[in-house]
Amino acid sequence: MLKVYGVVTSRALRTMWMCEELGVAYELMKTDVRTGATRTPDYLKLNPNGHVPTIDDDGFVLYESMAINLYLAQKHAEKGLWPADLKSQALCYQWSFWGMMECEGLLLQALLNRMLLPEDRRNEDKALQAIENLQKPFKVIDTHLSGRKALVGGKLTVADINVAAILSWGRGAKIDLAAYPNLAAWLGGCTGRPAFKAALKKGA
Numbered sequence: 001m002l003k004v005y006g007v008v009t010s011r012a013l014r015t016m017w018m019c020e021e022l023g024v025a026y027e028l029m030k031t032d033v034r035t036g037a038t039r040t041p042d043y044l045k046l047n048p049n050g051h052v053p054t055i056d057d058d059g060f061v062l063y064e065s066m067a068i069n070l071y072l073a074q075k076h077a078e079k080g081l082w083p084a085d086l087k088s089q090a091l092c093y094q095w096s097f098w099g100m101m102e103c104e105g106l107l108l109q110a111l112l113n114r115m116l117l118p119e120d121r122r123n124e125d126k127a128l129q130a131i132e133n134l135q136k137p138f139k140v141i142d143t144h145l146s147g148r149k150a151l152v153g154g155k156l157t158v159a160d161i162n163v164a165a166i167l168s169w170g171r172g173a174k175i176d177l178a179a180y181p182n183l184a185a186w187l188g189g190c191t192g193r194p195a196f197k198a199a200l201k202k203g204a
Contacts, residue, residue: 002026005043006052008203011065014165015053016203018069020195021161022076028202066096066162073158081158091152092159099163102137106130107166110173131175138180145182149189156190164190 004019004026006012010033019026031037031052038050047054047063054063057075062068070093073082083089113127141163144151151159168191170177177184190196 002058003029003056005029005031005046005054005056007032008200010052011165012053013199013203014065014162015055015068015072016199017165017196018072018081018158018161020198020202021081021156021193022072022079024072024076066100069158069162070096081156081161083153083157088152088157092157095151095159096162098137099166102140103134103163104166104169106134106137107169107173107175110134110175111169114174115172127173131173134175138177138183142180142183145186148182149186156193160186160190 002019002024004012004015006015006028007030008016012028012031016026016028031043031054033050033052037043038047038052043054044050046056046061049063051063053065053068054061055068062071073079073092076082077084083092107130109130110127113122113124113130141151148154150156151163164187167183167187170187177187
């Protein structure tokens with residue numbers, strides 16, 4: 001059985017969500033950076049970076065959440081989350097990398113300073129600056145989603161899962177998406193899916 005190392009409050013959630021969407025059985029190996037579990041000798045043999053998620057797919061070990069999700073989508077292409085044509089596949093890569101490069105770091109900064117850090121270490125100015133810098137990518141994706149139900153093609157793909165998993169951090173950071181109705185509707189639809197909820201429940 002596929003093993004997924006991580007916890008639901010980490011980037012492992014996006015891999016758990018992918019597994020749930022694909023209907024792939026997996027075992028969640030709860031591995032939390034906050035407990036030191038990612039720094040044990042055994043875990044570092046799997047992922048020398050000491051991060052999560054990592055997967056062990058019958059002996060094939062892979063880390064980096066985007067690489068994992070793209071791999072799983074392609075391995076189980078018959079499930080429909082990996083497009084059949086090359087151009088749509090390239091767009092899945094484009095949007096996945098876009099989410100990481102344009103949004104993830106800023107969202108993490110906002111989330112840290114509004115939720116994750118101890119209250120005496122939070123800096124609201126840093127959160128506000130991150131949110132201000134997010135307005136440009138938010139406009140980009142909101143414009144792209146005008147008249148569309150999904151990022152690539154007309155139905156859910158790995159691109160939607162990868163990007164929505166990143167942007168879902170905005171909820172914890174209390175980021176208002178009222179100015180971006182297309183983005184808000186798409187994100188709500190993605191995180192309202194039964195598979196996303198199942199992943200949250202499994203990791204609770």
